[in-house]
Each structure stands twice: as structure tokens, then as C-alpha cells.
Amino acid sequence: MTKVKSTPRPVKSPVSLTIQAGRPGAKINPAMWGVFFEDINFGADGGLYAELVKNRSFEFPDPLMGWTRISPSLACGQLSIRTDNPFDAANPHYLRIQSEGTAPFGVANEGFRGIGLREDESYDFSIQIRGVSGAPRVNVQLYGADGTLLAAALLQGFSSGWKKFTAVLRPADADPKGRLQIVLEGKGAVDLDLVSLFPRHTWKHRPGGLRADMVQMLADLKPGFLRFPGGCIVEGSVLERRYQWKNTIGPMENRRWLINRWNYEFIHRPTPDYFQSFGLGFFEFFQLCEDIGAEPLPIINCGMACQFNSGELCPLDELDAYLQDALDLIEFATGPSRSPWGAQRAAMGHPRPFKMKLLGIGNEQWGPQYIERYTRFAKVLKEKHPEIQLVAAAGPLPDDERFKFIWSKMRELNADIVDEHCYANPAWFFANSHRYDHYDRNGPKVFMGEYAAQSVAMVSTKNRNTLECALSEAAYLIGLERNADVVRMASYAPLFGHVDAWQWTPNLIWVDNLRIYGTPNYYVQQLFSRNRGDVVLPTQLEGIKKSPAGVEDLYAGATRDDRAGEIILKVVNATSQAISAMVNLKEVKRVGVGSETILTGTSLNDVNSFAEPAKVVPKTRSFKAGGSVFKHAFPGNSMTVLRLKVWR
Numbered sequence: 001m002t003k004v005k006s007t008p009r010p011v012k013s014p015v016s017l018t019i020q021a022g023r024p025g026a027k028i029n030p031a032m033w034g035v036f037f038e039d040i041n042f043g044a045d046g047g048l049y050a051e052l053v054k055n056r057s058f059e060f061p062d063p064l065m066g067w068t069r070i071s072p073s074l075a076c077g078q079l080s081i082r083t084d085n086p087f088d089a090a091n092p093h094y095l096r097i098q099s100e101g102t103a104p105f106g107v108a109n110e111g112f113r114g115i116g117l118r119e120d121e122s123y124d125f126s127i128q129i130r131g132v133s134g135a136p137r138v139n140v141q142l143y144g145a146d147g148t149l150l151a152a153a154l155l156q157g158f159s160s161g162w163k164k165f166t167a168v169l170r171p172a173d174a175d176p177k178g179r180l181q182i183v184l185e186g187k188g189a190v191d192l193d194l195v196s197l198f199p200r201h202t203w204k205h206r207p208g209g210l211r212a213d214m215v216q217m218l219a220d221l222k223p224g225f226l227r228f229p230g231g232c233i234v235e236g237s238v239l240e241r242r243y244q245w246k247n248t249i250g251p252m253e254n255r256r257w258l259i260n261r262w263n264y265e266f267i268h269r270p271t272p273d274y275f276q277s278f279g280l281g282f283f284e285f286f287q288l289c290e291d292i293g294a295e296p297l298p299i300i301n302c303g304m305a306c307q308f309n310s311g312e313l314c315p316l317d318e319l320d321a322y323l324q325d326a327l328d329l330i331e332f333a334t335g336p337s338r339s340p341w342g343a344q345r346a347a348m349g350h351p352r353p354f355k356m357k358l359l360g361i362g363n364e365q366w367g368p369q370y371i372e373r374y375t376r377f378a379k380v381l382k383e384k385h386p387e388i389q390l391v392a393a394a395g396p397l398p399d400d401e402r403f404k405f406i407w408s409k410m411r412e413l414n415a416d417i418v419d420e421h422c423y424a425n426p427a428w429f430f431a432n433s434h435r436y437d438h439y440d441r442n443g444p445k446v447f448m449g450e451y452a453a454q455s456v457a458m459v460s461t462k463n464r465n466t467l468e469c470a471l472s473e474a475a476y477l478i479g480l481e482r483n484a485d486v487v488r489m490a491s492y493a494p495l496f497g498h499v500d501a502w503q504w505t506p507n508l509i510w511v512d513n514l515r516i517y518g519t520p521n522y523y524v525q526q527l528f529s530r531n532r533g534d535v536v537l538p539t540q541l542e543g544i545k546k547s548p549a550g551v552e553d554l555y556a557g558a559t560r561d562d563r564a565g566e567i568i569l570k571v572v573n574a575t576s577q578a579i580s581a582m583v584n585l586k587e588v589k590r591v592g593v594g595s596e597t598i599l600t601g602t603s604l605n606d607v608n609s610f611a612e613p614a615k616v617v618p619k620t621r622s623f624k625a626g627g628s629v630f631k632h633a634f635p636g637n638s639m640t641v642l643r644l645k646v647w648r
């Protein structure tokens, strides 16, 4: 008897994932996935702004903070802080060093938790010096943390007027925690101000520019927009300390220093040496947006100080100055170079207008006081600049009474975009993946302006950027993408954290003085921004389980990349076991070779670190579906992106 070989029966998969390839839904905003920048955790000074000298203009309330006296036993001299005939009136303090010449005498700067020095890098040193007496020489030296001299340069020939002196220093060795020393040799006295040290290799090699590795990480995200300058820093703890963009443009020496609100915000994380030099100001912001192809989203103060602090209000009859700031900002960015503010932009080297289509009115405001102020801003701005979309605040939480009140008013006011902030535990993010499925399709659009899963609790110093947090965000972002007609933009917050100087955790990217790594959360956001697609494709998931807390086993969403002719399927498996699903691409005739990218780890507690920066990173391989209906296993605790070339 001949044995008939039976054809294997297809294994019936309990989970099915159907994608309606021929029924495109909402268009996805090309600028959907963006970046939220705030000068928190040494984000600007000590971070993105590549200046290596802290308190370079002696303007901190303790003018010698960051500086120490260098006075070997034989040395005899005096240090004094003065303000008579300053180099610059906006930053009037300067240092006088007077030495008897018995031994080198002067000061050392500790940098921002040390000065990061690379061996193969040139460092541009500059300083304003005025000779006072004698003919001393100024020895500029770079030292390693262990006291090894790594580079030196001699300056001399000072006159009785302020003059800029420069030197190039090439360290003989690398050191993440070096220091800069400035000592007088010979008898006499000099005045010093604006002491500066920059690596030559900044972003685009711009002198006095931004830290190249940090900008590169942003560029690698392919961000659709860049929100700036925050965050609570926009508001200030009192109005006098609010962020005022006009103080951040023009020549560096004219930019007036301000104490950073994160200097004193958290008693458990004080940072007494945290100030804002505004070396990264509004011009640099617009330039950075242009460099990395992100739409600028400036946020301006609306006449309200932080409501977690003083909550100080600008009286409504004095709001015109704030309104004028907003109008002038638009002119600075987009006005012709013959306009007063456009001319300032041109003078800084950018005669062509920048693109600016968005403006945020206040940061995280709430209450009727905000509505009163927002209404005034919206009236004036819509009249004069109907081309600009306004972003309104919605308070600090995603669902409390303040939030509901603001939303009801924003609907009445027909606001363009409302900025929601979500800091919650991973379970919240998993359970809220369907949050926007039921939002009003005709109301204001949503900007998910600050989101971040907290592994412990909001503002806990124990929060970590775990794989679990990242996966919960991925599940949530699938819901944002599915509702792309309502949710127009999203960004993680905060962006940067310096490992030795942070106030807030978790953060998207961590740095020290020389190194950088992306968190699992960074790679999640990157997977979304680099696999965005143009339109949403309806997706049905059947056969999955949901916990009583609303956490589902599997989350899935699909989009279509029109140019590439690809379906992009994103799936998050929130369980620890692999889940097999029958994937059915409806109205698809043929499927070509594509790719599969998986982000996963060995444990939900996995984090990246300087020791293991690539512990949790996406891995991509080529992928053949074999047909429009195929079975696929999604690994436990993972996010998968399938890119499938299809013909319909």
C-alpha cells in the first residue's frame, strides 16, 4: 500500500492581525515625532552648548564659583572681583589677578563636573585681558584630574584696554575630568573676562558652537520638530526669572546670565552651580532646527510664572509687553532682513528667514488665568499671523480637573493644538494605548508634548530608563499613530541628562563630559520617527487577552509609506512569551522582501549605560513574508517593526 503524504495542516493561530492595505485612513503629520529640549540636567550649559568653562564671565552670585585660587607656597598675590570699566555692561563682573611675581599665581576652572578633554582634539581658548600694571605673562594650562600637565600656551603684551587673546591647546592625553588653569608669571596685574574654551570639533565646526555628538544623536532621531526652550524653564519660578528670548541673541558677551530654575527647584537635587549663559539661544535654536530638518516649536512665556512655584501673574493690562515679545519673535524668525528683528537675525549671519509655523503659548499652565491670557495671545496672533498654529497648554497631568477644564475651554475657543503632558507608570502607558480612539475628531488637535514612563514614580530619583518603560511607551505611541488625525505631534521629556549633574530622571539621552548613549526609550522614539509612514492603515487584532488593569498582550498598528510602497507594521508584545499571529494583508497581491527590526532585551529591567550602551538597541535583518497571509512570531517583551514591500 502506498502511503499518501498528507499536506501539513496550517497551524491555527489564536491571534490574528488584519491590515486593510487598501483602505488608508488618516494622513500622518510628517513632523509627528519630535524632540523636546529643555535646559535641565545640564542640558544646555555643561551639555549641548560646547563651552567648557563654567562661570566664564564671573557673573554667578558667588563670582568665583567654579574657580579656585592657585597659589603655590612661594606665591604672593591677590584675586579681586571688580565692576569698574567692565568689558561688557550686560555682564559687568570681571576678575583682577595681581601677583608679586614670586611664583605663578592665578585661578583654575573646574568646568562642568570637570572638563572633558580628547587627545586628538584642538581646543580653542579665548579670553578678554586688560593690562593693569607691570608686564606679566599669562600661562594658560590644561591639566588632567591627576595633576598631569596636558597642554599650555603663553599670552603676553597686554594694553590698557580690553583685548581678546586666543590660543589653541592640544592635550597630550584624554581626560574626562580635566581643568583649566590661568596663572600670572612675573610681577604685575591683569583684568580677565569672558574666559572660554571650546573643542574645535563642534557641530558643523561652528566656532563657539554645539557639542557634535549630542546634536548627532538628535539628527539620528530624524525629528519632525524641536520644541525649545522647555519646559518649566519658559515660565521661571517668578516672572523676573522667566525665559526672555531677546536676552539670548546677539553677541555672546551681551547675553545676560540668569540663574537656572533647576538650580534650586528640587531640595533633594540641588545644583548651586547651574546657570544659563544663553550661549545656546534662540538664533542657535532656529539654526539647529534648520540643520537637522526639524520644524521649530518655540514656546514663549504668556505672563505666568510656574504654577508649582510662585504662580506670579502679569496683570492683564500689562500683558502687551509679552504679546510684543511673541510678535517680535515671529519677526526675528521669519521677517525680512530689513525689518527691525529680521535685521538682527541677518546680523547674526542668517539673512534668509527661518521657517516657523508653530508657537507655544506658555508651558504647563492651567486655570482661568491661563484661559484669559491665552485668549489675548490667540486674538492678536491669529489676526497678525494666521499662518502660525498656536499650541495651548493643558496643565501638568493628562486627566485631572485642571486638564478637563482647559480642554473644555480650548474646545470653545477652537484652539489649534493642545499640549498634553503624561508622566505615569508603565501600566498607565500600556492601558492608555486607546486613549485617543474616542477623542473628538473635530476638536483641537493634540500635541503629546511631554511623555515618559516612570519606573518608580514621578520625580523619584530612582526612576530608570528600563526596557519595560520603553515598551509601554511603544504601546502608547502605537495608539498615537493610529489616531494621527487627532494627535499631530509627540515628544519624550526630558531630552538630556548629565550623569553627574541631573535633577530629573528618566531622560531620553544620557551624557558625561565625553560620552553619550541612547536609552531604550530613545530607540523606541527613533523606530517611530524613522518608520513613520504617510497614512494610517486600519488594523484589527483578534484573539488577544487583556488584564483587569487594561494591559493587553499585544499591540499593533500599521501605516503605509507611499514612496517606498511599503506597509510598516509595528507590534509590541507586552508578555514575556513569544506570541504567534496570523498576519493578513488585505488587498495585497504580492509581498516582496522587506525587513524586520526588533527591540528587546533579556529582562524588563534592562537599561543601557556607558558600560553597555548597546544592551537594548534595535536589530534589523531582512525579512520574507512569503505571501499576503503569513504566520509570524513576535518575541516576548519586544517591539517589532516589519517593513513589507507590497503590490496591490
Ligand code: AHR
Pocket: 038, 040, 230, 231, 232, 233, 363, 364, 396, 421, 450, 493, 494, 504
Ligand atoms: O520635563 C521636566 C518638566 O516636567 C518640564 O519642565 C515641565 O514642563 C514638566 O513638569
